[in-house]
Amino acid sequence: MPELPEVETIKEDLCALIVGSRIERAEVLAPSLIEQPSTDEFIHRLQDVGVSRAWRRAKHLIVELDSGDALVFQLKIGGQLLLVPPVEEPKTALMLVLYLDGDRRLFLRDETGFTRARLLGVAELEERLSSLGPEPLEEGFDAGYLPRKVGSRRAQIKPLLLDQKVISGIGNIYVDEILYDARLHPRRKANTITDVEWEALYTAIRQNLAAGVEHRGTTVRLYRDVLDRSGEHQNFLRVFEKHGRPCPRCEGEVVREKVGGRPTHFCPACQKEDGPGGGVGLESLW
Numbered sequence: 001m002p003e004l005p006e007v008e009t010i011k012e013d014l015c016a017l018i019v020g021s022r023i024e025r026a027e028v029l030a031p032s033l034i035e036q037p038s039t040d041e042f043i044h045r046l047q048d049v050g051v052s053r054a055w056r057r058a059k060h061l062i063v064e065l066d067s068g069d070a071l072v073f074q075l076k077i078g079g080q081l082l083l084v085p086p087v088e089e090p091k092t093a094l095m096l097v098l099y100l101d102g103d104r105r106l107f108l109r110d111e112t113g114f115t116r117a118r119l120l121g122v123a124e125l126e127e128r129l130s131s132l133g134p135e136p137l138e139e140g141f142d143a144g145y146l147p148r149k150v151g152s153r154r155a156q157i158k159p160l161l162l163d164q165k166v167i168s169g170i171g172n173i174y175v176d177e178i179l180y181d182a183r184l185h186p187r188r189k190a191n192t193i194t195d196v197e198w199e200a201l202y203t204a205i206r207q208n209l210a211a212g213v214e215h216r217g218t219t220v221r222l223y224r225d226v227l228d229r230s231g232e233h234q235n236f237l238r239v240f241e242k243h244g245r246p247c248p249r250c251e252g253e254v255v256r257e258k259v260g261g262r263p264t265h266f267c268p269a270c271q272k273e274d275g276p277g278g279g280v281g282l283e284s285l286w
């Protein structure tokens, strides 16, 4: 699903293309899209409202309206927001059309049907976002944060990085690339990670997400920006879906295994489960 860099790219597109426009009306083609309020109220509150701001928090895309409401999208794996009419089949993938001034339309399509939208008041929005962890590309996220937050936990590092309450915006593609750069095995227990490794992980998080934003996202299959263009970051992946291919660092073979229920790609030669700091030794004390 779209992660921080993809949602950030879509947000930037919306800032450039629809902030300042008016939504004349909304047409809901897939009522399953609307989590809150009712579909009727959703349509009613989206009649003749101005778009005042677009921003991102974690993987949430937030479109603020001059009515005080915020239209919040959680784009799932097939979620696309398009200003150009979608021409691909199946047509049933179309979930929502926002009719804008100037005879333009913003289409939300998702052939998997998992994308969700909410229309929230100010307090509801605040409540919804309150449990999210820090934004990894913002100032408040420093090298000491992760060891402080999860450094004593015996949980595996990959599921911890995917937990949006721990840190915002990282999903299954970027996490594998981040752990590869930090030379951490995805099953490594957080309480065995050394100071030097936490530092490497911090750097890898910032570098991978910043590169993803710079390359306007990763299109493995379905991700598109608002003008229906693919991202470029898929050309820079080293391990994600590269199983059976040589590791670019050591020429060992990249493997795919399930970790925390998610398909996980890594190089067992560069990312040793016990780690250079002797994680297994510490762990065996227990």
Ligand SMILES: [Zn+2]
Pocket: 247, 248, 249, 250, 251, 252, 267, 268, 269, 270, 271
């Ligand atoms: Zn390797």
